[in-house]
Amino acid sequence: xxxQRCADSRELISAxxxxxxxxxxxxxxxAHLAACRECAGVLESYRSIGERIRSLPPVHxxxxxxxxxxxQTIDGEPGRLFLITSRVGYSMAAVAAVALIxxxxxxxxxxxxxxxxxxxxxxxxxxxxxxxxxxxxxxIEIEFNKPMNAASVEAxxxxxxxxxxxxxxxxxxxxxxxxxxxxxxxPDTTYQIRISSDAxxxxxxxxxxxxxLRFTTATTVAVFETPTPGAETPAASTVxxxxxxxxxxxxxSEGTPQSDxxxxxxxxxxxxxxxxxxxPIDQQGEPGGDGTPPAPATPTPTPHPDPGSGxxxxxxATPTPTxxxxxxxxxxxxxxxxxxxxxxxTPTAEAPTSTPTSAPPPTxxxxxxxxxxxxxxxxxxxxDELVRxxxxxxxxxxxxxxxxxxxxxxxxxxxxxxxxxxxxLSSDGRWSGFIDSAAxxxxxxxxxxxxxxxxxxxxxxxxxxxxxxxxxxGHATSEYATSFTSTVQEFERxxxxxxxxxxxxxxxxxxxxxxxxxxxx
Amino acid sequence: xxxxxxxxxxxxxxxxxKAGDQxxxxxxxxxYERQIYSFVYRMMGDPDDASDLTQxxxxxAYRGLGSTNADLNVSAWLHRIASNACLDILRRRKRIRWLxxxxxxxxxxxxxxxxxxxxxxxxxxxTSSAVQETLMRMSPRNRAALIMREYEGLSCEEIGxxxxxxxxxxxxxxxxxxxxxxxxxxxxxGVAS
Numbered sequence: 001x002x003x004q005r006c007a008d009s010r011e012l013i014s015a016x017x018x019x020x021x022x023x024x025x026x027x028x029x030x031a032h033l034a035a036c037r038e039c040a041g042v043l044e045s046y047r048s049i050g051e052r053i054r055s056l057p058p059v060h061x062x063x064x065x066x067x068x069x070x071x072q073t074i075d076g077e078p079g080r081l082f083l084i085t086s087r088v089g090y091s092m093a094a095v096a097a098v099a100l101i102x103x104x105x106x107x108x109x110x111x112x113x114x115x116x117x118x119x120x121x122x123x124x125x126x127x128x129x130x131x132x133x134x135x136x137x138x139x140i141e142i143e144f145n146k147p148m149n150a151a152s153v154e155a156x157x158x159x160x161x162x163x164x165x166x167x168x169x170x171x172x173x174x175x176x177x178x179x180x181x182x183x184x185x186x187p188d189t190t191y192q193i194r195i196s197s198d199a200x201x202x203x204x205x206x207x208x209x210x211x212x213l214r215f216t217t218a219t220t221v222a223v224f225e226t227p228t229p230g231a232e233t234p235a236a237s238t239v240x241x242x243x244x245x246x247x248x249x250x251x252x253s254e255g256t257p258q259s260d261x262x263x264x265x266x267x268x269x270x271x272x273x274x275x276x277x278x279x280p281i282d283q284q285g286e287p288g289g290d291g292t293p294p295a296p297a298t299p300t301p302t303p304h305p306d307p308g309s310g311x312x313x314x315x316x317a318t319p320t321p322t323x324x325x326x327x328x329x330x331x332x333x334x335x336x337x338x339x340x341x342x343x344x345x346t347p348t349a350e351a352p353t354s355t356p357t358s359a360p361p362p363t364x365x366x367x368x369x370x371x372x373x374x375x376x377x378x379x380x381x382x383x384d385e386l387v388r389x390x391x392x393x394x395x396x397x398x399x400x401x402x403x404x405x406x407x408x409x410x411x412x413x414x415x416x417x418x419x420x421x422x423x424x425l426s427s428d429g430r431w432s433g434f435i436d437s438a439a440x441x442x443x444x445x446x447x448x449x450x451x452x453x454x455x456x457x458x459x460x461x462x463x464x465x466x467x468x469x470x471x472x473x474g475h476a477t478s479e480y481a482t483s484f485t486s487t488v489q490e491f492e493r494x495x496x497x498x499x500x501x502x503x504x505x506x507x508x509x510x511x512x513x514x515x516x517x518x519x520x521x
Numbered sequence: 522x523x524x525x526x527x528x529x530x531x532x533x534x535x536x537x538x539k540a541g542d543q544x545x546x547x548x549x550x551x552x553y554e555r556q557i558y559s560f561v562y563r564m565m566g567d568p569d570d571a572s573d574l575t576q577x578x579x580x581x582a583y584r585g586l587g588s589t590n591a592d593l594n595v596s597a598w599l600h601r602i603a604s605n606a607c608l609d610i611l612r613r614r615k616r617i618r619w620l621x622x623x624x625x626x627x628x629x630x631x632x633x634x635x636x637x638x639x640x641x642x643x644x645x646x647x648t649s650s651a652v653q654e655t656l657m658r659m660s661p662r663n664r665a666a667l668i669m670r671e672y673e674g675l676s677c678e679e680i681g682x683x684x685x686x687x688x689x690x691x692x693x694x695x696x697x698x699x700x701x702x703x704x705x706x707x708x709x710x711g712v713a714s
Contacts, residue, residue, distance in 0.1 A: 014696035018670065020677050020688070046699050049706070052652045053671040061558035062572055069550055069576050073583040074543040100551070149674070202674050 005032065009039050017046045019151030023166045027484065027500055030519060033376070034487040034498050035400045040375045054204040119201040120145050121211040122175075133218035136187050140168075140179040142195070142211065147175055147202045156199035156207070158502040158518035160192040160427065161407030162414075163478050165501055186451060186477045188219035189409040190427035196383075196518045214427075216410075371397045377489050377496045380503050380517045387515075390507055392492025403486035405499050406459050409452070409474025413459045414497060414504065415481070416488060422462055423497070423506060423514075426472050431506055431514040434462055447475040457481055535593050539586050546586070549595060550579055556596070556673065557603050563668045564607040566657045574610065578603040597682035600675065604665045604683055611661045655706045663698035670695055 012029050015021045021029065033040045122145040126134045144153075150172055159165040159179070168180035185191065192214045199207040371394040373381045381388055401418035411426040420436040436458050444456035452475035455463050459481050463469050487498040494507040502516040531552070537545035557578055562571035581602050589598065656664050662684065669675040669683060677691045686694065 010700070011693065011696040014699050015692050017699075018677055018692065018695060020692055045703050049667075049699055049702050050671045052648065052706075053656070053667065056563070056649050056652055056672060059555075059559040059562045059571075061555050061575070062568075065558065065572055065575060066550060066554060068572075069554065069579045070547070072576060072580045073550075074546055100547075 006036060006039050009033075009036070010042060013039060013043045014046055016043065016155075017050065017151060019154055023169075027166075027482075030500065031485045035485055037375060051204060117146060117205075118208050119148060119199070119205050120208060121195070124211075124213055126213070126215045128213055130215045134185070134215050136185040136217050138185075139181045140185075140191070140193065140213075141176055142179070142193075142213070143176040144201075144207075145175070148177075148207075149200045149202055149204075153177060153195065153199040153207075156196040156518045158194045158196075158516055160412055160425075160502065160516055161186075161189065161409070161477050162405045162412045162499060162501060163407040163482060164191065167478070184451075185217045186409055187217055187449070188474065189477065190214065190216045190411075192427060192516070194516065194518060198379075198518070371395070371489075373489065374398070375487065376498050376503055376519050377487060380496060380505060384517075387505055390509070391494045391496070391505070395490045395492060398487050398489035400485050400487050402483065403497075403499075404457070404459060404481040404483050405486075406455060406481035407477045408455075409477060411473030412499075412504075413455075413463070413473070413481070414486075414499065415458055416486060416497065418488070422459065423504070424462075424469055424473060425504065425506075425514050425516075429514065430512050432469075432512070434466075436462070438462065444476070444479050452477065453479050455481070531595060535586075535589075535595060536591070539589065546583060549582075553595065553599050554579070557599055560600060560668060560673055561603050561607060563653070563656060563672055564604070564661070564665060565610070566653060570610070574603065574606045577606050581606075594679060594682060596675065597679040600669060600673070600679070600683035601685070604669075607665065608661050651706070655702055658705050659698065659701050663694060663701050666691065666694040667698040667702060 009029060009032050012021060012025055013033075016026065016029060033043060121142055123141075123143045125138070125141040154170070157165065157170075157177075159168075164186070165179070168183045168185070170177055170179045171181055172178070179193075193212070195207060195211040197206045197208060197210045201207075372378075373394050375398070377398055381391065381394075399418070401416050403417060404413075404415040406413050410428075411424060414423040414425065415421070415436055416423075417436075422434040422436050424432045424434065426432075438458040438461035440461065441458060442456045442460050442464065444460060445454040447453045454460065455476040457480070460476075463476075482500055484500050489496050493509065494505060497504040497506065498519060499516075501519055503519050504514060504516050506514045534545045534548045534552075538549060554575065558571055558575045561574045561578070562568065565571055565574065578599060582599060585602075656668065659667070666680055666684060669680045670677070675683070677688050677695070680686070680695075681688050681691045684691070684694070
């Protein structure tokens with residue numbers, strides 16, 4: 001790691017601890033911290049210093065101090081002398097003394113009470129039970145039961161869709177954190193907010209329990225004439241569906257398999273990557289009656305049933321694509337049925353550049369070797385026993401990769417360039433995996449209303465190719481995806497991805513679930 | 522006898538105290554005496570110094586109240602007076618005060634009685650002792666900024682008001698303070714990695 005870069009980062013790390021850092025600096029710094037363990041250690045060290053100083057016991061001033069101060073200030077004033085030398089003055093002084101004792105006692109008691117009580121979220125708007133769509137013009141308010149350390153709360157805060165917390169911004173009003181006071185929320189969008197127990201009060205006590213809020217905003221979007229926005233664009237008609245890796249369970253889009261790329265199930269074999277054999281499409285989107293992933297099977301070529309673009313069938317080059325060079329356990333890859341139906345590429349068609357090759361991915365099995373889980377990933381892995389038990393043991397140390405992330409109305413898309421893989425994280429808590437096979441990178445286009453976009457780039461290519469994705473996660477909530485350096489680490493039963501604001505835990509379980517945590521690094 | 526002023530009426534206290542209302546000044550003392558004493562105590566590491574300088578701080582405040590601005594931030598203002606007094610004393614002593622921290626000497630002043638377990642209590646005391654000793658070995662300005670930020674919970678803006686620094690300068694001082702603390706503490710115990 002560049003020494004000068006590290007030196008420049010140190011003061012920013014200190015500013016991060018104080019909450020004195022701009023959103024842009026925060027993003028850049030987090031990218032650096034994800035890649036530089038030394039600087040990540042410095043951050044931990046700075047936080048530790050704060051904890052140690054805050055843990056110093058409170059100091060009690062000597063009882064006589066107040067009298068001594070008054071003796072040197074107001075007791076020297078004529079008015080006060082009169083009060084305590086006259087008969088009335090003595091009476092009033094007695095009343096005043098009682099009042100003062102009451103005030104001081106109250107102050108001390110309240111101070112002690114404030115210090116002792118566990119910080120928690122007292123109320124929120126919308127509430128955690130919010131069922132009705134939330135108006136887009138209303139900010140989100142989270143009220144704590146006591147004064148909080150703003151920097152720690154902001155560091156422990158994560159919001160989905162990705163990028164929304166930076167756009168909406170936040171401010172404090174007393175004990176209440178207000179998100180989006182000067183911005184409207186996205187319409188018809190599912191928001192998820194998590195504040196981890198790393199949030200602390202002014203006395204260093206951890207938030208307990210952690211806070212999670214999920215709600216959907218009201219729609220202000222007119223009903224579309226066309227089934228999918230992507231289909232409205234010229235680019236959409238020329239985009240070729242891509243080979244897909246999908247969870248064992250169905251996405252909503254899987255109900256319309258005629259327009260979907262092939263759906264593939266992730267493996268449930270910890271630490272192993274099955275050969276690149278494909279599963280037949282499950283029309284119900286379910287791998288089996290018992291909910292377990294289907295056994296790997298030879299791809300069954302089927303004619304492409306897409307009625308809308310039959311003259312531009314996707315020209316996938318190879319009949320047996322496999323996952324990209326995944327270093328660890330990955331979902332099983334299944335070939336797009338249209339690709340397997342044509343043993344060789346259609347000469348006139350444009351071949352996706354990222355079409356998988358026939359080489360099977362390397363198979364890795366867990367070894368007795370123990371790999372460290374540290375930094376931002378370690379915070380999540382070691383901080384939550386359930387995450388640890390669900391993921392299993394690490395299969396390798398963490399690595400960094402260029403990545404892109406983009407928020408959508410009801411989810412997030414995450415592209416990791418090291419293996420050319422796109423995760424579609426739906427706000428219903430399930431994920432799908434796709435190979436990045438973008439042959440052309442479309443430009444983003446205006447969405448159905450201001451503030452929403454038809455995405456461009458590699459993510460937009462996939463979004464336009466698979467109408468199911470568009471139906472599931474809606475439109476992009478930013479014009480462009482954010483490019484950054486992500487840290488990833490593979491585990492026996494999943495992977496952890498470090499995003500710009502959140503850390504994503506992807507489980508290779510039967511239900512293909514995911515969850516997110518604040519990136520407190 | 523007028524009713525006591527509540528904490529939310531701080532601006533009223535100040536304006537009335539400036540107008541000569543002694544009861545209003547009393548409220549300011551009640552509100553900030555303990556906070557200023559704690560700050561000075563952590564700065565100087567000595568209860569006698571803390572008492573003397575806290576008195577001195579409020580006497581100066583009492584005399585200077587009439588010349589303050591209408592939008593006075595009382596906390597930052599009192600911390601400025603207190604930190605100036607501390608820094609002045611430390612300068613005059615012409616050495617960085619670093620005395621071994623004697624827990625027995627400070628026992629009666631410190632809280633932490635909520636720890637029933639004797640071992641935990643001992644460990645907490647030893648940790649506090651190491652932290653306080655490290656603070657005492659730091660340069661006074663870095664120490665003041667770090668105590669105000671981490672112990673008192675003041676914002677960078679308030680620390681800037683107290684130390685007469687710009688916001689960016691406060692960030693630099695806090696950065697240098699953390700580096701200094703880390704170096705000194707790690708050198709002692711190798712714990713604050």
